[in-house]
Amino acid sequence: MSRAAPVCLILLCSAVAPRALADGRATRTPPPAAYVEECGACHVPYPARGLAAADWAQLMGRLERHFGSDASLEPALAAQITAWLQANAGRGPAQAAAAEPPRLTRAAWFLREHDELPQRLRVAAEVKSAANCGACHRGATEGRYSEHEVRLPGAATLPSDGDRP
Amino acid sequence: MKALLLLLSLPTLAAAAPDPAALARGEALFHRPFDSGWSCATCHTADPRQPGRHTVTGRALLPLAPAVNPARFSDAAKVDKWFRRNCRDVLGRECSAQEKADLTAWLGSLPAETLP
Numbered sequence: 001m002s003r004a005a006p007v008c009l010i011l012l013c014s015a016v017a018p019r020a021l022a023d024g025r026a027t028r029t030p031p032p033a034a035y036v037e038e039c040g041a042c043h044v045p046y047p048a049r050g051l052a053a054a055d056w057a058q059l060m061g062r063l064e065r066h067f068g069s070d071a072s073l074e075p076a077l078a079a080q081i082t083a084w085l086q087a088n089a090g091r092g093p094a095q096a097a098a099a100e101p102p103r104l105t106r107a108a109w110f111l112r113e114h115d116e117l118p119q120r121l122r123v124a125a126e127v128k129s130a131a132n133c134g135a136c137h138r139g140a141t142e143g144r145y146s147e148h149e150v151r152l153p154g155a156a157t158l159p160s161d162g163d164r165p
Numbered sequence: 166m167k168a169l170l171l172l173l174s175l176p177t178l179a180a181a182a183p184d185p186a187a188l189a190r191g192e193a194l195f196h197r198p199f200d201s202g203w204s205c206a207t208c209h210t211a212d213p214r215q216p217g218r219h220t221v222t223g224r225a226l227l228p229l230a231p232a233v234n235p236a237r238f239s240d241a242a243k244v245d246k247w248f249r250r251n252c253r254d255v256l257g258r259e260c261s262a263q264e265k266a267d268l269t270a271w272l273g274s275l276p277a278e279t280l281p
Contacts, residue, residue, distance in 0.1 A: 043222040068221060070250040128223030135223065 028088055031143070035081050038073055044133040044140045046104055048088035055094050055102035056085040067101070105130040126153040183270045191271025194264055203255045205268070214275055232277040238269060 028049075036045045048056070060082040064072040073081070092109060095102040104110055114130070121127060126135055133140040139149045195205045195213070209217040209229045217226035228234040238244055252260035260268070 042219050043224050064253075068254075070253040072250060126223075129221070132223040 029084065032080060032084050034077050035084060038077065038081065039071075040141070042069065042071065043131060044137075045143070046133070047143060047145070048085045049090040050104040050107060050110070051085075051090060051102055052092055052094035053086045053089035056082065056089055058102060060085065062101075103131075121152060124153055183274055187267045187270045188274050189271075190264075191267035191269070194268055195271065199256050201255055201257055205251070205255060207255070213272060214277070230272050230275045232273075232275055238273070244269075 031045055031048070039045050051059075059066070060078060063078060064070050090107075090109070092107060095106060100106075121136075124135075128135070133145070135153055136150050137145050138151055139145070195209075196211065198204045198207075203220065206213075207220050208226060213229040214233045216228055218224070219226060227236075229237055231237045231239075248260055248265055252258065252264075
């Protein structure tokens with residue numbers, strides 16, 4: 001018994017740890033209130049893991065020219081948000097070398113996860129932009145992106161093979 | 166200094182009889198399209214008592230008129246921040262103290278009822 005207990009512990013740990021690590025982080029901190037308040041004022045407060053740390057650094061370094069809008073912040077506030085984004089960024093490859101500023105909607109994981117969606121859904125009035133996560137992900141504002149909470153807008157149903165782009 | 170000017174302009178929201186010329190200027194400025202292709206109304210709609218929509222991201226915006234959204238123009242730092250950003254986006258420059266005073270006067274003068 002005295003030997004069995006540590007073995008059980010090791011087995012338990014080995015079952016849990018790889019899942020957390022495979023997800024990129026052992027732990028994630030929820031976004032600071034400033035992130036939800038400031039960034040969430042114009043778009044869904046995007047999950048930090050959606051972009052690499054270098055991509056976030058590039059975006060946060062030029063908020064006054066942010067996808068056609070001035071999103072400038074007080075330096076102290078911007079620094080606080082940047083620190084959280086960096087600490088919780090995705091581990092995927094950075095887009096920073098590309099000619100355009102980094103976009104979540106161009107990240108490899110995003111394209112992979114959304115490749116079954118027909119183009120007509122992305123241009124639907126209710127969606128407007130692929131960056132409008134909340135149009136389909138009902139929990140997006142709270143950071144939940146589970147497929148169980150996906151509701152395609154309008155009369156759209158799950159796409160058939162004929163709808164695939 | 167800008168914040169001070171803005172603060173001085175805020176009482177016009179509650180003034181009983183704001184200057185009609187200021188209201189007219191504010192209304193015209195709100196609807197005027199600029200070289201950016203945008204006006205204030207692009208996101209806040211032609212009737213700022215209605216909910217708006219961010220023209221780029223599609224995010225829903227709460228109404229701008231204080232009569233239907235009392236939180237508007239209640240926080241000077243927020244007012245300053247959004248005037249700075251949105252004027253740069255729409256007008257391509259920051260709004261003058263006069264323009265901000267005119268806009269807040271007009272928005273504050275709108276009654277809760279919708280336009281006919």
